[in-house]
Amino acid sequence: MRRGRLVVVAVVVLLGIAALFLIPGGEKAEFDVVEEFETHPIVHLPSIGPVDLSVTKPVVYLWITFAIVCVLAFFINRGIRDVPGRFQFIMESLYELARDSIVGSVMKSGRKTWFPYVAGVFFFVLLSNLIGLVPLPFAEHNNLGFYTATANLYVTVSLALCTFVFTHYAGVRKNGAVTYVRNWAPASAPPVLRQLIWVIHAVSEVFRVVSLSVRLFANMLAGHAILAVFFGMALLFQHYAAAALLLGGSVLIYLFELFVAFIQAFIFAILSGVYIGGALDQEH
Amino acid sequence: MDADSARLLAAGISMGVGSIGPALGLGMLISKALESIARQPEVSGDIRVNMFIGIGVTEAVALYAFVVALILIFVA
Numbered sequence: 001m002r003r004g005r006l007v008v009v010a011v012v013v014l015l016g017i018a019a020l021f022l023i024p025g026g027e028k029a030e031f032d033v034v035e036e037f038e039t040h041p042i043v044h045l046p047s048i049g050p051v052d053l054s055v056t057k058p059v060v061y062l063w064i065t066f067a068i069v070c071v072l073a074f075f076i077n078r079g080i081r082d083v084p085g086r087f088q089f090i091m092e093s094l095y096e097l098a099r100d101s102i103v104g105s106v107m108k109s110g111r112k113t114w115f116p117y118v119a120g121v122f123f124f125v126l127l128s129n130l131i132g133l134v135p136l137p138f139a140e141h142n143n144l145g146f147y148t149a150t151a152n153l154y155v156t157v158s159l160a161l162c163t164f165v166f167t168h169y170a171g172v173r174k175n176g177a178v179t180y181v182r183n184w185a186p187a188s189a190p191p192v193l194r195q196l197i198w199v200i201h202a203v204s205e206v207f208r209v210v211s212l213s214v215r216l217f218a219n220m221l222a223g224h225a226i227l228a229v230f231f232g233m234a235l236l237f238q239h240y241a242a243a244a245l246l247l248g249g250s251v252l253i254y255l256f257e258l259f260v261a262f263i264q265a266f267i268f269a270i271l272s273g274v275y276i277g278g279a280l281d282q283e284h
Numbered sequence: 285m286d287a288d289s290a291r292l293l294a295a296g297i298s299m300g301v302g303s304i305g306p307a308l309g310l311g312m313l314i315s316k317a318l319e320s321i322a323r324q325p326e327v328s329g330d331i332r333v334n335m336f337i338g339i340g341v342t343e344a345v346a347l348y349a350f351v352v353a354l355i356l357i358f359v360a
Contacts, residue, residue: 101333211344218347221354267340 017241057138061149064136065128072127098122102270107277110170114276117166121159122269125150129220129261133254146227151220153213160213163272167208171279183282212271219264223257295356302349309342 076091084092098119103111107118132148149155171180184205185198230250234243285293317335321328 105330105333214351215340215344215347218344218351222347222350263336263340267337270337271340 057147058149058152058155060138061128061131061136061147062155065124065131065149068131069124069127094123094126095119097266098269102266102273106270106273108281110174110277110280114166114170114273117162118269118273118276121163121272122265125159125216125268126262126265128155129265130258132220132224133257133261146224148220148224150216151224153217156213156217157209159216159268160209163212163275164209166272167275167279170276171282174280175282180279180282208275212268216264216268219260223253223260226253227257291356291360295353298349298356299353302352303346306342306346309345310339313338313342 072091076088079085080088099115102122103115103118107114128149132146132151135144135146137144138147150159168180174180175183184201185194187194189197227250230246230253234246234250237243237246314335317331317338321331
């Protein structure tokens with residue numbers, strides 16, 4: 001840009017910032033960060049024992065994710081051409097990512113058997129994280145609000161329990177129950193050390209459920225909490241300049257949340273692949 | 285110091301001290317990945333994939349501290 005134009009742009013920007021400080025404010029709006037994460041029943045259904053069956057916000061989001069996954073699968077099946085359009089190109093790239101980078105690079109045996117589960121978990125968690133970045137009218141008083149199904153610990157524990165059950169099912173089916181459990185400690189270790197390693201490995205197997213679920217849950221929760229705090233701060237200061245600055249900051253945080261959504265789905269799927277692959281071939 | 289202020293102080297300390305370890309770990313991990321990419325640029329795709337796995341696992345430890353802080357503030 002030439003010198004003259006640069007000076008004009010700088011003067012306009014400075015005048016705009018000065019105007020932000022001088023405009024009189026509007027009315028105060030209320031925004032509570034904690035309210036975004038409470039789950040109230042939308043449709044009350046009766047409880048069976050200790051399990052409450054009413055439809056809450058995470059349930060509705062899970063249904064939305066399921067519906068969108070089905071719709072995407074239906075449309076990609078119908079529209080496969082030899083020369084891919086944009087939609088087919090994106091779906092093929094995600095499929096290749098799941099097939100080569102996730103299942104192909106991490107599992108040695110059992111790729112064909114377990115590809116549906118690992119790729120399915122990848123697509124489901126990815127879609128659920130991405131839907132959490134679209135404002136939908138399920139916040140209180142039917143306002144538009146951000147919420148992710150995976151920002152709920154119950155949802156992520158269910159997904160991690162699926163991986164846990166499939167890991168041990170795959171290991172027991174291939175190796176036999178007693179051999180599988182005995183191989184948690186290597187046979188070449190001395191006697192007392194072998195029992196110790198076995199105990200440590202058993203504890204770490206149980207902890208995998210916790211770590212898988214808490215990693216996804218805390219990443220999504222922290223991201224949405226930061227977004228909610230930035231939006232709330234933009235309303236808190238009652239000042240247009242602060243609001244403009246904070247909304248700019250929240251756009252940057254939103255882009256980072258997009259990146260985190262992809263990374264967390266990728267990591268959940270690839271760790272599921274590592275655990276299932278590790279249970280299938282146990283000689284380390 | 286009553287229980288409520290001790291609770292909030294513990295939440296702050298948990299998040300503060302609990303992110304030292306993962307931050308150091310992430311720095312070491314990413315610097316090693318960068319070094320190996322500089323040594324052998326043709327395997328940078330593989331190294332990048334494994335680096336992201338390592339980042340995910342290491343960052344989870346910082347998030348455990350975050351969850352403990354949240355439990356202290358909102359649940360305890």
